[in-house]
Structures are given as C-alpha cells and as structure tokens.
Amino acid sequence: MSDSFTKPIPHPTPDTQPFWDGLARGEYLIQRCKECGKLRHYPRPVCDGCWSMAHEWVAASGSGTVHSWTVCHHPFHMGFKAQSPYTLLTVDLAEGVRAQGQLRGLPAEALRLGLPVALGYEREGEGPVLPIFRPAEET
Amino acid sequence: MSLFEKAAITGIGETAHGRGLQQGSALSLQMQASLAAIADAGLSPRDIDGVIPVATGVAVAEDFITNFGIPDLRFSATTPMGGASCVAAIQAAAAAVATGICRHVLLPIGRTGYSGTRIGARVHEMPQFRTIGEFELPLGNVAPAQIYAPMARRHMELYGTTSRQLAEIAVTTRRHAILNGNAGMTKPLTIEDHQNSRMIADPFRLFDCSLESDGGAAVVVSSAEAARDLRQPRVLVMGAAEGHPDSPSVITQRPDILRIGLAKAAPRAFAMAGVTPSDIQVAEIYDCFTYVVLRQLEEIGFCKPGEGGAFVEGGALGIGGRLPVNTHGGLLSQAHLAGMNHIVELVRQLRGQGGAAQVEGATLGLVTGYGDMGDGSIAIMRRG
Known part of the structure; x- marks a missing residue:
C-alpha cells in the first residue's frame, strides 16, 4: 500500500537533490570542491575551505x-x-x-x-x- | 571595551512549577513571570526599555509594549540558540546597557511544553534543525535524546564513563528540587531508581532526560549604575560569552563530536571576569540531559576532559559538596524553562535568598546555557 509509509520523508532542495538521486541508484554521494578538492558533507552550497561554489559529486x-x-x-x-x-x-x-x-x-x-x-x-x-x-x- | 561589571541582574521572577498548577497560555505565563521580575527589581513595567524574548515563537517585543504600555522601547533582539538562548541574552543585554542604548532589559520566557506541543517532538520545525531534518530525521534521528546520545556513548567508550555516574547528576538534582519547594518533581530519587528507569535512547534512561513543563521565568538586566538605586542587592555580570561548535547544525559531521560551543565561550568569559573555575562557589549548569552537565563541567575546566564521570561521583555536586550544581532542581527536576530558571536561581543564591538550598556564603557563581546541538553560553556573576 503506497499510503502506508508513515516515516518522515526528506524535502530536498536544488542543492541537495543530487544526493537523494544518488541514493536512489545505490550511490552515496559526497560533494567535492572543484577548486581545492575538499570534501564536504552534508551537501551545501559553499566550500568552507576556499569559498568556491563549484563542486562535483563523488561516490563513497x-x-x-x-x-x-x-x-x-x-x-x-x-x-x-x-x-x-x-x-x-x-x-x-x-x-x-x-x-x-x-x-x-x-x-x-x-x-x-x-x-x-x-x-x-x-x-x-x-x-x-x-x-x-x-x-x-x-x- | 569589556562588558566586565557593566551590567547587573536586578530582578528575577518565576511562576509556580508543577504539572497542573499553571493557568493560561504560554504568553500569559511569560507576562506573569515578567511582572514578578520587574516588581522584584522595584521597577515599573514602563521602565523596561529593552526586551530579548526567547525565540520560542510565543512572544515578540511588541507583546511587551502592548501589555505593559512601554512608551519607548529602545532595544529588542533575539538570541536563537535553543537552550543557550537565555544566557546568551545576558551578553546581548549587557552590551546594550553598557553602550547606553537602554537601561533595563527584560529577558522573559513562558511555555506550555507539557500541556501544549511537546518540545522534543517538534524541534524539526526550527530552521536550525533543517540539516538534521533532511538527512537524519528520515533515518530515525528524531528527538534531542537521540541526537545527543551518540556523544554520551562515545564519551563512555573513550573514557569509561558509566550510567551510574550520570545517575549521580539526576539524583543530586532531584534532592535540590525537593529543597526548592517550587519544583515539578518532588519525590526522592535514588541511583537504583535511575538504573531501573526505562531506556529512552541508549545510554539515556528516562531520568537522564529533562522535563516538559508549563511555566514562565524572567530576569531584568540593568546597567550597573542604574542597579545601584534598585530594591535588591546588586548581582554584577563579571563575564559573559556565547560560543558555537564547529559544524553547529549537525553533530554527525563535527570534527570532534564531544566538543561543544562552551569550549570556546568559557575561556572568554573567565578572562573577562578575571577569575578561574576554582573561584566558583555555585554553578547552575544547563541540564537538558545528565551527560550534558558532565561534559560542560569538563569544558568549563572544573576537571579535565574525560574525568567528568569521576568528578560527579559521591555527591560532589550537592549543596555542601565540592561544587554545588543546579541548586534549584534544574531542567531535570524543577522545570524546563530553557535555563531562564537557572539564571533566576544563580541570582537568588548570590543574593543569599536561596532558602533551604542556599549555598553558605556564596557570592560568586556561574550559569550556562546549551542548545541547538551544542551552542553554548555562560555568565559569571558576583554580588557587589
């Protein structure tokens, strides 16, 4: 029954949607800064090391x-x-x-x-x- | 410039504590406590020219203008740090009176955590819980007991801290609540009672967790100069600070999950006050959970990291013990008023108005706040 799921569900934003899309296909994605390479988790817009907003996703x-x-x-x-x-x-x-x-x-x-x-x-x-x-x- | 002794707590007020004793809305409980605090100071409600409502969503500054007929409110702010808010508001109020923005700042809180919506069940509605709400709530990390429990578990695994040591905190706090005479919990508690209480979120048992309460509490922070002419003995703010942990919104990603905001705030407050932990005669420590008291004692510097378990053993936190803590019964056994009741109690102790729970000769003490996954606040005060 599709309406029997009663647990809280996530409400992704455009910043976080790729993480949930990754889980759906069996990948745990971590953000990596494209400028300095620093990993950050949970997903967020800015690298706290170099303040670049450019990022890519790598699978754990x-x-x-x-x-x-x-x-x-x-x-x-x-x-x-x-x-x-x-x-x-x-x-x-x-x-x-x-x-x-x-x-x-x-x-x-x-x-x-x-x-x-x-x-x-x-x-x-x-x-x-x-x-x-x-x-x-x-x- | 430093805030050292620029401000004083001049008025304290609280409602009756105990389930079923309170009448009215969270707003009216807040007003009742505020009027009591203002009267305690010997002020008129119209003398209040600053207000920092605790950000529980119940009251805003405008409510105090409207209810008290305040002609010219010059300062309003919020310090949204959960359980660290009330003590953090002391720093904000002290800054406001020290710079002459205003003279008398009201810090009020009122809530219906028992009869209304349970606090523990609705934290995810707050924006500071947004990250946990998206990534951990769906996994089952729902309430503060569950959110904080891994910190306590790691402390136990690293240092050998035991549940019986946590029980010492609950038992001592209950004893103080009974001395207080205005507390929600009035039945004596033993370590065995604690050990037999049901598990909530391992390692937290029922009696490791604080109450959900209906009630109100308030204090007035005045400029140290204005405080000279008021009704009560002055209680001067010697040092005040707030601190935020790394990864403040999610404990899971914190480099050291044991390190809390108080680790940054406490050294600043002690430096401002010009005293050390060994000078402290009474301490009101935010106690949403027993472990949170233990860890704050370490971060303040009463003992080394990892030694909190041994420090609290043998009734050390009792009146007459090594460091009397939560002489009113705290959030664990008096009432959960987000720590405003801790400020009320510290002032009462330093004035010598502690009644049966008075720590003999106490003139210098501290109060802490802790909330929103580890934000910390601290104020060091003395009678003077």
Whole structure:
C-alpha cells in the first residue's frame, strides 16, 4: 500500500537533490570542491575551505568504521514505533566524512568504536532509498 | 571595551512549577513571570526599555509594549540558540546597557511544553534543525535524546564513563528540587531508581532526560549604575560569552563530536571576569540531559576532559559538596524553562535568598546555557 509509509520523508532542495538521486541508484554521494578538492558533507552550497561554489559529486567506497551509536527505544515519531528499538550508527566513512544509518545484521551489544562496517541501501515501501550499515565482511 | 561589571541582574521572577498548577497560555505565563521580575527589581513595567524574548515563537517585543504600555522601547533582539538562548541574552543585554542604548532589559520566557506541543517532538520545525531534518530525521534521528546520545556513548567508550555516574547528576538534582519547594518533581530519587528507569535512547534512561513543563521565568538586566538605586542587592555580570561548535547544525559531521560551543565561550568569559573555575562557589549548569552537565563541567575546566564521570561521583555536586550544581532542581527536576530558571536561581543564591538550598556564603557563581546541538553560553556573576 503506497499510503502506508508513515516515516518522515526528506524535502530536498536544488542543492541537495543530487544526493537523494544518488541514493536512489545505490550511490552515496559526497560533494567535492572543484577548486581545492575538499570534501564536504552534508551537501551545501559553499566550500568552507576556499569559498568556491563549484563542486562535483563523488561516490563513497562504502567502507567505514563505527564512530558512535545510540539504540532508540522510545519512538518519538509514530512512523518508527513498529521497528523500535533500532540502532543508529554514526560512521567514519573511508573518504573522511561521516554518515548516519541504521544498523543491520548485528546486535547493538557487539558494537565498539572502530568496528569496520559496510554501507548498504534499503527501501521501505514507497519511502526513499536510505543508507544502512552492516558489519564488514572479513577479508 | 569589556562588558566586565557593566551590567547587573536586578530582578528575577518565576511562576509556580508543577504539572497542573499553571493557568493560561504560554504568553500569559511569560507576562506573569515578567511582572514578578520587574516588581522584584522595584521597577515599573514602563521602565523596561529593552526586551530579548526567547525565540520560542510565543512572544515578540511588541507583546511587551502592548501589555505593559512601554512608551519607548529602545532595544529588542533575539538570541536563537535553543537552550543557550537565555544566557546568551545576558551578553546581548549587557552590551546594550553598557553602550547606553537602554537601561533595563527584560529577558522573559513562558511555555506550555507539557500541556501544549511537546518540545522534543517538534524541534524539526526550527530552521536550525533543517540539516538534521533532511538527512537524519528520515533515518530515525528524531528527538534531542537521540541526537545527543551518540556523544554520551562515545564519551563512555573513550573514557569509561558509566550510567551510574550520570545517575549521580539526576539524583543530586532531584534532592535540590525537593529543597526548592517550587519544583515539578518532588519525590526522592535514588541511583537504583535511575538504573531501573526505562531506556529512552541508549545510554539515556528516562531520568537522564529533562522535563516538559508549563511555566514562565524572567530576569531584568540593568546597567550597573542604574542597579545601584534598585530594591535588591546588586548581582554584577563579571563575564559573559556565547560560543558555537564547529559544524553547529549537525553533530554527525563535527570534527570532534564531544566538543561543544562552551569550549570556546568559557575561556572568554573567565578572562573577562578575571577569575578561574576554582573561584566558583555555585554553578547552575544547563541540564537538558545528565551527560550534558558532565561534559560542560569538563569544558568549563572544573576537571579535565574525560574525568567528568569521576568528578560527579559521591555527591560532589550537592549543596555542601565540592561544587554545588543546579541548586534549584534544574531542567531535570524543577522545570524546563530553557535555563531562564537557572539564571533566576544563580541570582537568588548570590543574593543569599536561596532558602533551604542556599549555598553558605556564596557570592560568586556561574550559569550556562546549551542548545541547538551544542551552542553554548555562560555568565559569571558576583554580588557587589
């Protein structure tokens, strides 16, 4: 049922639409300044290093490590009630910016700072494609 | 020029705190507290010539002109920094009276956070939450408890800080609320009660979180000269500052997610005041969450980063302890009035009007604000 999606949805602006378009095709995009090469995230109009507004988008490799987390028990929004408790990870992406996403495939008790994780993508019903993280496979 | 002792808090006022005790709108609660603060100073409402309404969307400067019949309001401003707004407004008011723009600035707040819309559920309507609203709210990062919890978790993982140490803050604050006599929470709290309370957003349990309250509070900031002729002992503003963290709108992207705006503001305020943390006799520390108190104690310099957990143990924050903190019961146990009640309490303490919660001989103290994901503000005051 398309009208059963009750979670909050993003409201992209022209500055941020490419990020959401990237997620929809399975790419986590990061802005890179065309003048000085500095990465910035979340998307915004100006490079805080050189103030250039010229930028391009690069896709994250998908590997990262756990920076911190919280396990959300109380659903502050009814759209998240059914899946509570859920774990939100803050992740250091290999590129040097951070990303947030829900944890899949691991109990929260097993988390520790620096744990390697891999970025994935998930879509629920008619909602947007969102980033999620799983434990990185042993290499 | 410095703002050192150019301004004084001359009036304080607040409504009754406690669920179901208040009558009326957020605007009328704000007016009630404002009239009490103005009367406390020995002023007429028409003497108010500056106003900094806390940016909760409830009242604007015009409301005070209309309700009080103010003939010539010379200064109005807002300091939209969430829970850091009230204390940041002290700096703005001090600047206004120090430069002669006006003489008596009213800082009011009133809210119906309990009976009206819950604050925790509507933060995303504020423009400063726009980034989180687009990129993290859809993932489930909805409320302040969830937004701040990863800071606390990282502190625990890096330094071994424990939930029982956070509980010390909640328990001590509750004890002070009971001494206050005008507080929303009146039942004693133990560490075990805290440990048994339900998990909200790990590591925050219910009793790590502040209240949602109905009520009002207000203070009057006057020029230090004008304050000489007023009703109450002068409480001089020795130092005041605000500070904004790097990546202020989103904690996830902050280079050091533990570093908050107070880290920048506190050294400026102490330098202006000419005192050090060891001179502080009482501290009213913004306490939206227990962890936020612990981290601010570190950033102010009462202890080193990472040592906050040990610092708060053993009742150190109690009246008679190493550093009496939140002697009124704070946001955790008195009322959530965005920290205006912290300013009211500091002034009460420094005047020697603290009643059962009076810190003996306290004449020098500080108050902090914290909000909007880490904005910080601080004011250091003394009786004089």
